[in-house]
Amino acid sequence: MSASTMLLLLADGRFPAGAHAHSSGLExxxxxxxxxxxxxxxxxxxxxxxxxxxxxxxxxxxxxxAAGVDPPASAPGTDPNGRHRRSALARLDVELDAxxxxxxxxxxxxxxxxxxxRAGRAIWPTAGFDDLxxxxxxPHQPLVLGLVGAAAGLDPxxxxxxxxxxxxxxSASAAVRLLGLDPYQVQTLLVxxxxxxxxxAARAARAAEQPPRRLPAAAAPLADIHAEAHATWEVRLFAS
Amino acid sequence: xxxxxxxxxxxxxxxxxTLAELRxxxxxxxxxxxxxxxxxxxYVVGGAAGPLAxxxxxxxxxxxxxxxxxxxTVAASIALPGRPGAVSRMLVRATVAERAxxxxxPEQLVAAAGCAHVADAEVDVAEDGxxxxxxxxxxxxxxxxxxxxxxxxxxxxAGRPLLRQSLAVGPDAPGWAGPAVLGGAxxxxxxxxxxxxxxxxPPAVRGTVARLPLTGGTATLWTATAPDAHTLRTLLESxxxxxxxxxxxxxxxxxxxxxxxxxxGGGRRGATDRVDRSGRRLGGGARPVRQTAS
Numbered sequence: 290m291s292a293s294t295m296l297l298l299l300a301d302g303r304f305p306a307g308a309h310a311h312s313s314g315l316e317x318x319x320x321x322x323x324x325x326x327x328x329x330x331x332x333x334x335x336x337x338x339x340x341x342x343x344x345x346x347x348x349x350x351x352x353x354x355a356a357g358v359d360p361p362a363s364a365p366g367t368d369p370n371g372r373h374r375r376s377a378l379a380r381l382d383v384e385l386d387a388x389x390x391x392x393x394x395x396x397x398x399x400x401x402x403x404x405x406x407r408a409g410r411a412i413w414p415t416a417g418f419d420d421l422x423x424x425x426x427x428p429h430q431p432l433v434l435g436l437v438g439a440a441a442g443l444d445p446x447x448x449x450x451x452x453x454x455x456x457x458x459x460s461a462s463a464a465v466r467l468l469g470l471d472p473y474q475v476q477t478l479l480v481x482x483x484x485x486x487x488x489x490a491a492r493a494a495r496a497a498e499q500p501p502r503r504l505p506a507a508a509a510p511l512a513d514i515h516a517e518a519h520a521t522w523e524v525r526l527f528a529s
Numbered sequence: 530x531x532x533x534x535x536x537x538x539x540x541x542x543x544x545x546x547t548l549a550e551l552r553x554x555x556x557x558x559x560x561x562x563x564x565x566x567x568x569x570x571x572y573v574v575g576g577a578a579g580p581l582a583x584x585x586x587x588x589x590x591x592x593x594x595x596x597x598x599x600x601x602t603v604a605a606s607i608a609l610p611g612r613p614g615a616v617s618r619m620l621v622r623a624t625v626a627e628r629a630x631x632x633x634x635p636e637q638l639v640a641a642a643g644c645a646h647v648a649d650a651e652v653d654v655a656e657d658g659x660x661x662x663x664x665x666x667x668x669x670x671x672x673x674x675x676x677x678x679x680x681x682x683x684x685x686x687a688g689r690p691l692l693r694q695s696l697a698v699g700p701d702a703p704g705w706a707g708p709a710v711l712g713g714a715x716x717x718x719x720x721x722x723x724x725x726x727x728x729x730x731p732p733a734v735r736g737t738v739a740r741l742p743l744t745g746g747t748a749t750l751w752t753a754t755a756p757d758a759h760t761l762r763t764l765l766e767s768x769x770x771x772x773x774x775x776x777x778x779x780x781x782x783x784x785x786x787x788x789x790x791x792x793x794g795g796g797r798r799g800a801t802d803r804v805d806r807s808g809r810r811l812g813g814g815a816r817p818v819r820q821t822a823s
Binding site: 314318321323324329332333334335336337338339340341383384386387388390391392393395485502505506507508509510511512513514517518520521 | 681683684689690691692693694695696697702703704705706707708709710711712717719732733734737738739741742743744745750752753754
């Protein structure tokens with residue numbers, strides 16, 4: 290299968306990793322009265338792209354690069370090169386933890402990582418998913434995405450594109466449901482943001498060549514505050 | 530303007546903190562003031578306006594085993610424009626050794642219109658070190674839009690990454706004032722407390738201040754947005770004052786006047802678990818929603 294079809298499959302919201310259950314913080318921003326219409330949604334998406342989108346894409350691209358350090362170990366624990374891959378992924382995991390101050394967001398990232406990992410293992414049973422760190426709660430989603438992308442034959446820049454795409458489309462489709470926005474207008478907004486998405490993905494892929502410590506750490510105070518508020522709700526439409 | 534300053538603190542054999550080194554140069558001058566508790570208190574005195582774009586300032590702080598240092602600045606730093614295309618930089622590097630404590634409690638950084646400023650902090654804390662680290666950013670002086678400002682904070686605890694945050698505002702930071710980042714608040718800040726003697730507290734949120742327990746150590750980050758510098762300081766300082774008194778409460782200002790203490794935690798985990806088990810639910814939030822097939 291060609292890389293472009295693989296790219297579309299992984300970016301598709303119908304890929305069985307549960308992405309449709311998440312609004313990427315939008316539900317809480319809507320409840321707080323901060324996103325109310327198309328123009329505030331546009332500002333929301335721009336802010337997400339520059340912060341959470343950039344960070345997730347950079348870590349996904351870095352994990353994809355780490356996967357390419359050497360072929361997956363056929364017998365884990367005996368391959369000296371597999372150790373490099375495992376330690377690179379473990380380092381990425383703690384660096385991403387340090388960039389995710391909100392416990393609710395850490396939990397969501399690991400839960401989404403577990404969901405994607407189930408799909409990845411089923412589709413690519415021989416891929417090196419065992420090299421992911423055995424962290425409680427599961428590995429962070431961008432790390433799994435990097436390995437899934439590598440297994441699908443994508444390069445780090447393509448993996449970054451998938452991550453950025455998921456950042457904006459998840460919130461955008463949630464906005465249609467939460468605010469009753471016109472889907473055509475929301476799609477028009479996504480088309481207008483396409484260049485910004487590509488630029489963010491390219492920046493993330495470049496950043497992924499840096500040591501883990503130097504990867505982007507773009508923070509958004511309201512994302513942390515919204516995520517913690519959302520986690521306390523008893524009733525909600527989206528898991529995040 | 531380039532300037533470097535350096536502070537090295539050691540504990541003597543009686544447990545009193547002494548300054549083995551204290552030197553600076555304008556506009557980064559260090560002044561020790563009397564402290565009654567055996568630790569030392571040092572003020573950073575700005576010897577000139579700024580930082581102005583083009584300035585390159587660097588402060589190194591080394592807190593040796595068992596030593597205790599509190600650092601303040603005498604006034605807010607106002608990042609101002611300088612020659613075209615130039616960037617002002619302020620780098621603070623700090624190491625906190627075993628049993629040592631560093632309280633870094635400076636006044637605000639104000640990003641004035643047209644500025645181009647990068648504030649970097651690199652902090653290494655030993656496993657049983659104590660750190661209080663406050664960062665406050667004011668986006669523009671009264672009634673103005675800020676220039677480009679970036680605040681990068683990296684903290685390692687026992688050689689492990691604890692916190693990496695980079696907040697960018699201004700014309701180069703898409704969406705910074707929007708609902709995903711600051712929601713129009715001109716003041717934002719955080720307080721990081723690393724203290725192995727304190728139990729980890731549950732997450733909590735009230736208005737626009739959140740208490741966020743970090744992974745990788747007994748460390749908590751308070752993060753807040755506010756309509757002005759005074760409200761922001763009240764939010765963060767009331768949290769700091771509550772630290773030892775009531776670990777499961779969070780203090781919030783009431784209409785900007787005084788504070789009330791709200792009990793939090795407890796029910797939160799239960800609420801999360803209920804949603805976990807049942808998955809998504811119909812309805813939610815402050816407005817009616819209709820669930821659609823996806």
